[in-house]
Amino acid sequence: MFEVIVNGTAHEVDVDADTPLLWVLREQLKLTGSKYGCGIASCGACSVLVDGQVSRACVTPVSSVVGKPVTTIEGLAGNRYHPIQQAWIENQVPQCGYCQSGQIINTLALLNANPEPTDADIDHAMQGIICRCGTYSRIRKAIHRAGELMREAEES
Numbered sequence: 001m002f003e004v005i006v007n008g009t010a011h012e013v014d015v016d017a018d019t020p021l022l023w024v025l026r027e028q029l030k031l032t033g034s035k036y037g038c039g040i041a042s043c044g045a046c047s048v049l050v051d052g053q054v055s056r057a058c059v060t061p062v063s064s065v066v067g068k069p070v071t072t073i074e075g076l077a078g079n080r081y082h083p084i085q086q087a088w089i090e091n092q093v094p095q096c097g098y099c100q101s102g103q104i105i106n107t108l109a110l111l112n113a114n115p116e117p118t119d120a121d122i123d124h125a126m127q128g129i130i131c132r133c134g135t136y137s138r139i140r141k142a143i144h145r146a147g148e149l150m151r152e153a154e155e156s
Helices: 021-028 083-090 100-113 119-126 136-155
Strands: 002-006 009-013 047-050 053-056 069-071
Touching: 002 021, 009 021, 021 047, 047 100, 053 100, 083 100, 083 136, 100 119, 100 136, 119 136
Parallel strands: 002 069
Antiparallel strands: 002 009, 047 053, 047 069
C-alpha cells in the first residue's frame, strides 16, 4: 500500500512497488489525461510533474513518488483554463491531441524555470516530446504566448 499525492489530494493505492505511475494514474485514480505512448520514456505523452520536475510516468515506479506532489494535466487549472491551455487554444495547437498533456506539462516546467524562454530554450526543453502531427511551430508560438499570459497573471 502506497500513499501518493496527486493534484493536491492524497490517495492510497494497493499496487506493487514497481508499478509504473502511469498505470496508477490511469487505472487506479481514473486520471486518463496522461497517455501511454511508447512505454520507454521516449515520446513524452505520459509526462507529469513530480515535485515540480518533469517525469515520464510510464517508467516511474509508484514507490519513487511517495511523499512527493504529483501534478497531472487534470490538476492544472481547476474550473478554468490555465494560461498554457489558453495559449494552446489561441494558437490552435492540437490536431489529434494525443501528445498535448505531455506538451503542456513540459511547458509548465519550462515556464516555471524560465518565464521568458528563447526559441532555443523552447526547442531544448521540448525535445523528446513527440508530436506526430508536427505542430512544433505552433507549439513554440503558444509557449511564448503562455509565458506572456502567466506574467500578466502574476502582475495582476
